[in-house]
Amino acid sequence: MFQTIRGTFDILPDTQEAGKQFVPGSAIWRHVEARVHEVMKRFGFEEIRTPILEPLGLIAHGVGQTTDIVQKEMFVVQRGDEEYVLRPEVTAPVMRSYLQHSLGQRGRAQRLYYLGPCFRAERPQKGRFRQFHQFGVELIGADGPMADAEAIACLRAVYDGFGITGTRLRINSLGDADLRPRYRDALKSYFEPFRDRLSETSRQRLETNPLRILDTKSEDERLLLANAPRIAEFLSDEARAHFDAVKQHLDLLGISCTEDPLLVRGLDYYTGVVFELESDDLGSQSALAAGGRYDGLAESVGGKQPVPAVGWAAGIERLFLAMRASDYDFPEPDRPDAYMVALGTEAQNWVFAKAQHLRAAGFHVEYDLMGRSMKAQMKEANRQRARFAVIVGENELASGTATVRDLDSSEQREVAFDEIVSSLRPPTEP
RNA sequence: GAGGCUGUAGCUCAGUUGGUUAGAGCGCCAGGUUGUGGUCCUGGAGGUCGUGGGUUCGAUCCCCACCAGUCUCCCCA
Known part of the structure; x- marks a missing residue:
């Protein structure tokens, strides 16, 4: 199986943080x-x-x-x-x-x-x-x-x-x-007597890029640096x-x-x-x-x-x-406005069409594509933290209403098909 | 590029002093509830034990190499 090459990573829908590296979603x-x-x-x-x-x-x-x-x-x-x-x-x-x-x-x-x-x-x-x-x-x-x-x-x-x-x-x-050439010369003549105390890379840098010696993490070289000429003196x-x-x-x-x-x-x-x-x-x-x-x-x-x-x-x-x-508060995943639950082929077709209609009205709408049971559909609605489940089966098709269930409060009511849009809108502030 | 540690299910990890069918929790699927999620109960699926080679009657376990991750160095944002 192919994998991401060394030092690269996929950015997935979900955050990966268990164990290995931390890659936000x-x-x-x-x-x-x-x-x-x-x-x-x-x-x-x-x-x-x-x-x-x-x-x-x-x-x-x-x-x-x-x-x-x-x-x-x-x-x-x-x-x-x-x-x-x-x-x-x-x-x-x-x-x-x-x-x-x-x-x-x-x-x-x-x-x-x-x-x-x-x-x-x-x-x-x-x-x-x-x-x-x-x-x-x-x-x-x-x-x-x-x-x-x-x-x-x-x-x-x-x-x-x-x-x-x-x-x-x-x-x-x-x-x-x-400044560089002048400071470089000063650094070189300062370090020359200590040449044998320098690391191999630092000796090389003395020739190619002496400024970088200031970067060293070697304790001994840092001691030497304490008395080295300062850039400030050359400004x-x-x-x-x-x-x-x-x-x-x-x-x-x-x-x-x-x-x-x-x-x-x-x-x-x-x-x-x-x-x-x-x-x-x-x-x-x-x-x-x-x-x-x-x-x-x-x-x-x-x-x-x-x-x-x-x-x-x-x-x-x-x-x-x-x-x-810093314990930054990363945003929660977006919540669907509605998860549409269909029972039976006819209801599936109705949901399929109605979902596009609600989406055109600006709602985030999800529904099942795998023909799963009602229980599975409800579970999925919950997993996605949908605000409402819009349930449609034979009864609803016959009566022209849908069962709209608020998944936070577990309250549900019958809503006429053409009033579903307004039932999904948050109550307007007075 | 150098050194240390690690690699078992989707995730977190047990385990085998080398021996037949490799386990748990979480997650996933299904049932309990023939039209109702989040709790609970029951069951199920899912693993070439990182890859390749070696030692051995036999390797997930021991050895080597490689790959990947992680930490330190180098360096850099």
Whole structure:
């Protein structure tokens, strides 16, 4: 028998949470997605949908050759001489689309958001899958600190809206593009004497991407880092002012954040302010969302001039875990207005026709397709938590009335066929 | 990519120191109620014991590999 491939999952009508991984049912996915769309609308972000498949080069140049994503986690699709990738993230594709369609010509700074699947060939863990789902915003065309703060405010609004508690917003600045070479040299000369105390990957990163050493979890390396040169010492006056202004704007909104001089990003396109929303309740997969400014991305994916931009991305699977940890009240399944119970062939035909009629009037109506007994039909009505059972047999056909049973109160009465619609409507408020 | 733990019915799990027909609870189906659900009672269906190989007279049980899940590492949202 075939199964979902490693690190992927089916979203079923019912929530799967027993034992293995927690996968909410499809109605809960729609509910969560709807609330994301709703927050985005309030912030004036417009949805953009880009292909799942992108040119390999876009990702390699956009995300960065030295990143783990590009080096070992991409799903590559070959077709003839072409190589495509299942997108591992959406920022580079959105920038590609912005440039391809000259969205800057729409005038204002573009507030774009997306929601959809991404793919990384990592080893699956709780809250981490090979096909996972992200949503995020990209605010493109504005270089001022207000844009950074606006993006963060939107992030906060999404998570506050879901009632997620126990989160921390960490923030840092990686400075201008010209900071990297200078800071890299300083880090290299600082670590040079301790070379033999570094892990193999950290030694490699010293050459390829020294900033990432700040990310290390090795205790010994963290001790070394305590005295390492700080990015802050290398910030230009301009970058420092931008960073301070972002923090001031967040303060205006009452959004608290923790400055973390060791916070860096795994992807190459980040410059300037970076931030991360972290949960206390999620163990090793603690990052709920992360983002920052990426003024250099446009050029690295082939744009002719720099385009200032800031954005973030959030994982939906982790959002679900955080919601569960915060005891979020997930919506109950939709209740049918009526379950129609038929006794006999003639009644079945009547129910079949009447059900379509009631549905056309806007009701959620169910009935049995398997020709089952009355008891089975009633059981099914109960299982689906229908509000009313509309029972029709020979007696009813003869009298032109249906038995309408309120399944909550167990009261039932006879209702003329053409009054069934009004009997299903909730009593109108006086 | 590395390491640990796990894999028995749709779900949660027992079990067999290697021996004939592998169990429970929940769920599902039917009957008790020839036209009435949610409670109750009775019965039933449902399993290549993750897959493949090995050891053995005999493997769900022991060994190996693979697959999947889970946790930690790496890394990341």
